[in-house]
Amino acid sequence: MTSAHTAGPAPAIAIRGLGKRFGEKAAVNGISLDVPAGSFYGLVGPNGAGKTTALSMATGMLRPDAGQVWIHGRDVWKDTLGAKSLLGVLADGVRLFDRLTGRQLVTYAGLLRGMDTATVQERTDDLLRVLDLEDAASKLVVDYSAGMTKKIALATALIHSPRVLVLDEPFEAVDPVSAANIRDILTDYVGHGGTVVVSSHVMDLVQRMCTHVAVIAQGNLLASGTVEEVRAGSSLEDRFVELVGGRGTSQGLSWLHTS
Ligand SMILES: Nc1ncnc2c1ncn2[C@@H]1O[C@H](COP(=O)(O)OP(=O)(O)OP(=O)(O)O)[C@@H](O)[C@H]1O
Numbered sequence: 721m722t723s724a725h726t727a728g729p730a731p732a733i734a735i736r737g738l739g740k741r742f743g744e745k746a747a748v749n750g751i752s753l754d755v756p757a758g759s760f761y762g763l764v765g766p767n768g769a770g771k772t773t774a775l776s777m778a779t780g781m782l783r784p785d786a787g788q789v790w791i792h793g794r795d796v797w798k799d800t801l802g803a804k805s806l807l808g809v810l811a812d813g814v815r816l817f818d819r820l821t822g823r824q825l826v827t828y829a830g831l832l833r834g835m836d837t838a839t840v841q842e843r844t845d846d847l848l849r850v851l852d853l854e855d856a857a858s859k860l861v862v863d864y865s866a867g868m869t870k871k872i873a874l875a876t877a878l879i880h881s882p883r884v885l886v887l888d889e890p891f892e893a894v895d896p897v898s899a900a901n902i903r904d905i906l907t908d909y910v911g912h913g914g915t916v917v918v919s920s921h922v923m924d925l926v927q928r929m930c931t932h933v934a935v936i937a938q939g940n941l942l943a944s945g946t947v948e949e950v951r952a953g954s955s956l957e958d959r960f961v962e963l964v965g966g967r968g969t970s971q972g973l974s975w976l977h978t979s
Pocket residue numbers: 742745746747765766767768769770771772773774
């Protein structure tokens with residue numbers, strides 16, 4: 721590994737100088753970040769901040785213009801298979817094989833990871849149960865609701881018991897009971913040595929659930945560290961608004977007043 725880490729255990733994810741432009745737009749502007757092994761890391765930022773772009777590059781789905789990423793010391797773009805073998809990814813907006821049933825999709829994900837059929841079957845049953853998808857197991861994924869689709873995609877990220885989970889907005893569109901179940905699964909996973917990165921817009925959730933947080937806006941890293949360090953005595957939401965700005969722009973829509 722040629723990142724800044726030469727001593728001690730490698731971070732679960734090490735990001736150095738990561739950058740991506742889309743035409744004139746710098747979506748991610750030279751971000752460097754360490755995600756410690758065993759941490760529950762929240763990634764927050766306004767719409768269009770570059771979260772999805774950064775996570776896509778960190779997980780080997782989008783080639784960066786600049787920078788490097790290592791997963792437990794394996795270079796994502798030089799040892800892509802090695803790095804990806806350690807990862808479970810819930811990507812935002814990526815098409816699933818939605819002409820499969822939920823059960824088929826999760827089974828397919830497990831078999832693709834080289835797991836034996838009996839283990840895949842056992843884990844698929846477990847995942848369908850805890851994610852409350854048993855009744856929908858034989859339905860085509862194309863006919864799933866948004867929340868059900870999110871949950872079945874999460875199941876495909878978990879089936880091979882990866883060392884690192886990268887989840888882009890895992891709670892979006894998910895009902896409160898399922899969200900609580902997913903939180904329990906992830907907390908238990910971290911408690912037993914896994915590392916989780918989640919992007920989320922729900923500050924309260926990140927504050928309660930995560931050990932660490934990074935705030936990005938306009939492709940730049942504004943703050944990172946433990947949740948306590950970043951919120952610095954405020955709520956994470958207040959600190960986010962302070963860092964990112966943008967409050968008050970909704971004033972001036974007097975035409976929206978109906979009385
Ligand atoms: N394929 C693309 N082509 C052109 N521009 C893109 C592309 N993907 C992202 N962008 C732009 O890059 C910027 C960052 O987008 P990104 O999706 O990474 O933000 P985000 O933080 O995930 O936003 P959100 O919270 O709304 O999901 C935005 O300005 C977006 O319009």
